[in-house]
Amino acid sequence: MGYFTFDLRKVFIVIALIVVPLMAINMQRNSEEELWFTKPFTFVGGLIQRAYSSFSSGVRGTTSMYLDLIDIKKENRTLRIENEKLNAQLGSVNELKVENERLNTLLSFKQASNMDLLAAKVIGKDLLLDHQTLTINRGTRHGINKNMAALTVGGVVGYVFRADLYTSQILLLTDRYAAIDAIVQRSRARGIVEGNSRESTMLKYVKRGDDVQVGDLVVTSGMHNIFPKGFPIGTVKSVDKSQYGMTQVVEMSPAVDPLNLEELFVILNPKHADYSTPADEESGKAESTKKESAEAPKKGATESE
Secondary structure, eight states, X not given: OGGGSOOHHHHHHHHHHHHHHHHHHHHHSOTTSOOGGGHHHHHHHHHHHHHHHHHHHHXXXXXXXXXXXXXXXXXXXXXXXXXXXXXXXXXXXXXHHHHHHHHHHHHHHHHHOOSEEEEEEEEEEEEOSSOEEEEESOOGGGTOOTTOEEEETTEEEEEEEEEOSSOXXXXXXXXXXXXXXXXXXXXXXXXXXXXXXXXXXXXXXXXXXXXXXXXXXXXXXXXXXXXXXXOEEEEEEEEEEOSSOSEEEEEEEESSOGGGOSEEEEEEEOTTOXXXXXXXXXXHHHHHHHHHHHHHHHHHHHHHO
């Protein structure tokens, strides 16, 4: 047991037996060679370094991606807000462009016409069962009176039903109480246009023998100098001739949809304006002559009897 007791001489002996040979070997080897007993530590250290590097790289990449995503999300939110603003501005610009084109068309029509026209803006719509009317921002203060005609570039709208100081109500031609004297442009057949529904009107009191065909344009007659002569009212959609009736039922499509209007004209003085063409008059005379020629033999046969 005394052999295992601490003895300084034994320590020196052990160091001499282990360290001295190792030093001798190390002195004989190439300085570039790695010590054999350090290789395991180097290998383990390399594995730890690679693992740490991979982990560190992954953390940095994930963090960078997360920060980039946050920045992208903020940028997308900003771009979306800017896009909405630009879309709103573009919509306003387009609306102004459309309005400008519409007003230029109205201005050109007014300048080309010899009638006294008052431009008015639609500020209200009355779609009750009994009446279809528009309210405009012009009244008696501006020279408007009851029964004055209302029209736009495309055709007849109706006429003034009620005139107040600063506003007026326009009875639309599609209203069932509206009545406008009219003629068929091609054959000059005469009738009265009355409202039927929002999409259609009726040409009534047309003689059964009058020539009216689908697609014919119906225009104002100019009677009583309320509407100008020859201004479009609508197009014939269907013709129904009963077997025993004295008249025929003619359904029409209005030339304009009055409920979609934003501006219109009130005619202060039509000045007997005439929008019919010489060709229309000649066509009407030819149709009348043809009709009279067809009726002449029948009349002669009746007299002979």
